Amino acid sequence: NNPRWGAVGYRFFRGRPINPYIVPGGELVEVVAKNFPPSVEIVDTLRKSGWSESDISRWFYTYPSYFHAEEYDNNALPLAQRDPSNTNARYLQQDTVNYGWLDSVSYQFRIHVVDSMPRFLWNHRSTGASAFANAGMWKGDTTIVLDPTTTDPDAYDKATRTYLDTLRMFNTTSRVARRFVPAPQATPNNILDEVYNNPAGSQNDTLNIHFVANVTDSLRFRxxxxxxxxxxxLAAIDENRAVVKRLGAWDFRYGRTSYGFLSTSIRETPADTSLETIIQARPSWMASRFLRKYEAAGTADQFAQxxxxxxxxxxxxxxxxxxxLLQPINDYDPGRPFNDDRNTDTVMTVVVNDGHGGINTLTRRLFVNFQPSLLDATLADAIEDEDYNTQLIDSARRIKVYDPNFGQxxxxxxxxxxxxxDSIQIDPYFAEAGFIKFDDSRKTTPNWLKINPTSGILYGTPRVTDVPYPDTTVRVTVLVTDAGGLRDIRTYNLTIRAKNHNPTLLQSPIIRCVEAGKPYTDTIRVTDVDLRRTQAGNEELTFEVTEPSxxxxxxxxxxxxxxxxxQRVAISTDNLQGNIVDGRIRIVVIVTDRQGAKDTLTYSVAVSDETRFSATVRVENNLGAFQNLTFGVGGSTIATRGDEATSFGKLDSNYCEYELPPVPYIDVFDARWTIPTRNGTIRNIHPFSNSAGQSIYQGRFQAGGETGQSSNYYPVRLTWCKDQIPAKDANNPGSYYIRxxxxxxxxxxxxxxxxxGKSIPSVQKRDGVNSECDTLLINITSIEGFVIVYDFTSPVNEEETASTFAITGVAPNPFAGTTTISFNVASAAKVGVDIYDAVGTRVATVANEVFAAGKHSVQWDGTMNGVALASGTYTVRISDGTNTATQQVVVIR
Known part of the structure; x- marks a missing residue:
């Protein structure tokens, strides 16, 4: 500044000092301000801009008037007419420019940078109430803009508004580290949990974080x-920075950051002048001879550069x-540490010097994590069907491991x-430690065997699907991983003692009625868990009948x-013969397994008197529930229909006619033959007759469902095989019709x-395979039964003649008011026309008088003694004392 002339000016300095540029004792800075000769153009430009002559003279010195000329060249010409190449100054003397006491001024000063001690970086990122500040540490992964005010295009990008000249400090992610944290409530037995950093990333630091060395095939530390x-x-030599590109890399003439271990000198005798013993705060396994180039372990770092x-x-x-190196000293037995112990905990102190006297130290615990070793063992035998470790506390059935890191x-x-x-790393932090391969020799553990992941106790129960008979040996592969991720694997032999399970013949078949001397077929059930063994033919069952022969x-x-x-096994013979006791034949079946174990099943088969023929009608609902109903004609022994006056309600036990339990509730499927005064039967054998007339088998069914006739239980199928029905011939003068x-x-x-035959559309007939069997599909829910008519005289479609004693029709049927019952009488006789309900009780007598031979009809109003009967199915029965005919009629109210 020059107060005399009123000239004032300043220079703005900016920058951010970093460690390598610090100069001991300060750095001298000289600022020089220099005068300069004005040109014609500057003066004229100022005048044209409105500046006065007095103002201009304050800034530009005018020499005294003793000069012989006050202007030069074309100064008098207008500015637009001047020769631009003529730049001679006016009011100037060429030999006096840049000379004299007014020519320049300078100022010198020193910049002293107060050096801070180097700060260690750490990954502590907690904020708020949990944040912790440490003056000796700098929170890592930080970016600092070295010149936030710059407009230098090499250092600032206006388009993206980002600073290019920055200092980036990243904390390493390569180290193995662990820390202790409070154990969760789920593991109350652990006071602290041992937590390691993720091998793929860094772990948030705490002040008590431990650096870890892993020992597998080698000790590795990074x-x-x-x-x-x-x-x-590093920023001072970073050629990506604009300032380094412009001025070149720094040569660290004033010092550079360096690291070392804390050294402690010990003098046994303070007054002695002998050399001191220097001890460095690092473990023996971190000696310089063991150091390698960082991330290039194959190259020794001889001077720890x-x-x-x-x-x-x-x-x-x-x-x-x-x-x-890690073996502790055992004074009682040198060379053999207690329990094969190792020195796994130590400490190191790193000292950093910034090159200018700034020193800081970092002390960290060091932990040596040894790879766990699975111990060889002979596993106790397993027994089929028995838990391998019943109480779960048998240590003899425990996989044991040796780990010098006691308590881990x-x-x-x-x-x-x-x-x-297919494989897994032995050490997740150092791939060079190798991999454990999971090939076929390792993927061998049987599925039934389990292991407690914490204690290593084995348990589980081997079953027949896990082992053949006899004993076998399997291979059990165990993988152990310690808290630091180090792994070991071992395969053990385990012998499984197999058991032979005896075969068992289950409950007897349903008692069936079979005619002696006729073919017999039935099904028995057998069980043997050894059949589930996965080896083909490891178990075999054979069968024999010891009685009857x-x-x-x-x-x-x-x-x-x-x-x-x-399994189900069919048993059969073409000629059932045997000693009949109480109408039954005893059958004895023996099953024998491959080891000779046996089981015996004794059951009886009811034996029917010989019939002229028998056939089966299968009644089945839409959901698959079915019942086989057998009907036929008796042989030489007495058979009854059960509706004659002399045998009303009688069952023929000699033909295996046995009464069934009462009809179940309507929501249950049921099918049976109906016999007056009886609950019904499965078999219904009528007597043989050569006399003209009819014999009727009456069957009923309920499809099931909530209403007893639910539509989704329909259609109901009636199936019979035609080869079981006898042909009409001299021995069998009649035909069989289902109606x-x-x-x-x-x-x-x-x-x-x-x-x-014929049917309405709601009833469809379907032929069976090769037309051997026929099936009727009944889709109308009002049909709840069927009859099989054995007609001695005529086919179903021929008109009834007066020579036949029969009911020729009931119409209308069903009816609500009155119905006409038409019948034929072969010869004059007293004929009774009676009505029976479903349980065989006579509820009305329509006629009981003598009728002449011929066709007749009577009417019935559906009442009993003048009282209307309830809706339902009733049976019309006509009888002349010798002949009987029946037909069902439905009353609708």
Whole structure:
């Protein structure tokens, strides 16, 4: 500043000092301000801009008037007419420019940068109430703009508004570290949990974080200790920065950041002048001879250059040597530490010097994590069907592990055949430690075996599907992982003692009625869990009948593994013969397994007197519930219909006619033959007769469902096989017809032998395979029964003649008011026309008088003694004392 002339000016300085540019004793700065000669153009421009002559003269010095000329060249010409190449100044003397006391001025000063001590970087990121500040540490992963006011295009990008000249400090992610945290409530036995950083990332630091060395086939340790001054030094030689590109890399003439271990000198005798013993705060396994180039462990770092310049430590030591170095001293037995112990906990102190006297230290605990070793063991035998570890506390059935890191938790797992991994790292932090391969020799553990992941106790129960008979040996593969992720694997042999399970013949078949001397077929059930063994033929079952004698067959002839443990076997003979006791034949079946174990089933088969023929009608609802109803004609022994006056309600036990329980509730499927005064039967055998007339078998069914006739239980199927129905010939003068039970064949009527007949659309007939069997599909829910008519005289479609004693029709049927009952009488006789309800009780007598031979009809109003009967099915019965005919009629109210 020059007060005399009023000239004032300043220079603005900016910048951010970083570690390498610090100059001891301060740095001298000289600022020089220099005068300069004005040109014609400057003066004229100022005048044209409105500045006065007095103002201009204050800034531009005018020489005294003794000069012989006050202007030069074309100064008098207008500005637009001047020669631009003529730049001679006016009011100037060329030999006096840049000379004299007014020419320039200078100012010198020193900049002293107060150096801060280097600060270690750490990954502590907590904020708020949990935040912790440490003056000796800098929170890592930080970016600092070195010149936030710059407009230099090489340092600032206006388009993206980002600073290019920045200092970036990143905390390392390569180290293995652990810390202790309070255990969760789920593991109350652990006071602290041992937590390791993710191998793929860094772990948030705490002040008590431990650096970890892993010992597998070698001791491996890697740590990158960082400070802010280290990164500042790197910035000074970073050729990506604009300032380095412009001025060149710094030569660190005033010092550079360096690292070392804290050294402690010990003098046994203070007054002595002998050399001191220097001890460095680092473990023996971190000696310089074990140091390697950082992330290049194959190259030795003989002078610890990576550590001293960058704070990077890389250690590699073979396992055997590492064991020697970490072996504690046993004064009682040198060379053999107690319990094969190792020195796994120590400490190190790193000292950093920023090169200008700034010093800081970082002390960290060091932990040596040894790979756990699964111990060899002979596993106790397992017994089929018995838990391998009943109380779960049998330590003899525990996988044991040796780990010098006493108290460290391990996690156990078994490798099964379904294992999806092909390999896994032994050390997740150092891939060079190798991989554990899960090949077929390792994926061997049987699925029944389990392991407690914390204690290593084995448990589980082997079953027949897990082992063949006899004993077998399996291989159990165990993988153990310690808290630090180090792994070991071992395969053990386990012998399983197999058991032979005896075969068992289950409950007897349903008692069936079979005619002696006729073919017999039935089904028995057998169970043997050994049939489930997965080895083909490891178990076999064979069958034999010891009583009665004869030619017996089984299908299948034998049963062999692997199949379900419970099977059905068909037993049959073409000629059932035997000692009949109380109308039954005893059958004794023996099953024998491959080991000779046996079981015996004794059951009885009811034997019927010989019939002229018998056939089966299968009644089945839409959901598959079915019942087989047998009907036929008796042989030489007495048979009854059960509706004659002399045998009303009688059952023929000699033909296996046995009364059924009462009809179940309507929501249950049911089918049976109806006999007056009886609950019904499965078999219904009528007597043989050559006399003209009819014999009627009456069947009823309920499809089931909530209403007893629910539509989703329909259609109801009636199936019979025509080859069971006898042909009409001299020995069998009649034909068999199946009809509905309501209209005497108006709804459906078919010859059971030929399959010819008729039906309404709601009843469909379907031929069976090769036309051997026929099926009626009944889709009308009002039909609740059927009749089989044995007609001695005529086919179903021929008109009834007066020579036949029969009911020729009931119409209308069903009816609500009055119906006409038409019948024929072959010869004059007293004929009774009676009505019976469903349980065989006579409820009305319509006629009881003598009728002449011929056709007749009577009417019935559906009442009993003048009282209207309830809706339902009733049976019309006509009888002349010798002949009887019946037909059902439905009353609707």
């Amino acid at each position: 740590a990158d200790i960082n400070t802010d001054d280290e990164f500042e030094d 990576d550590f001293t310049t960058r704070g990077r430590l890389e250690v590699r030591i073979g396992r055997d040597l590492a064991n020697e 938790t391990q996690a156990f797992e078994l490798i099964y055949a379904s294992e999806s991994r 004869g030619s017996w067959k089984f299908s299948p002839e034998k049963l062999a593994s692997p199949i379900a443990d419970t 509905d039970d309501q209209s005497n064949g108006q709804l459906f009527d078919f010859n059971m032998k030929t399959g010819t």
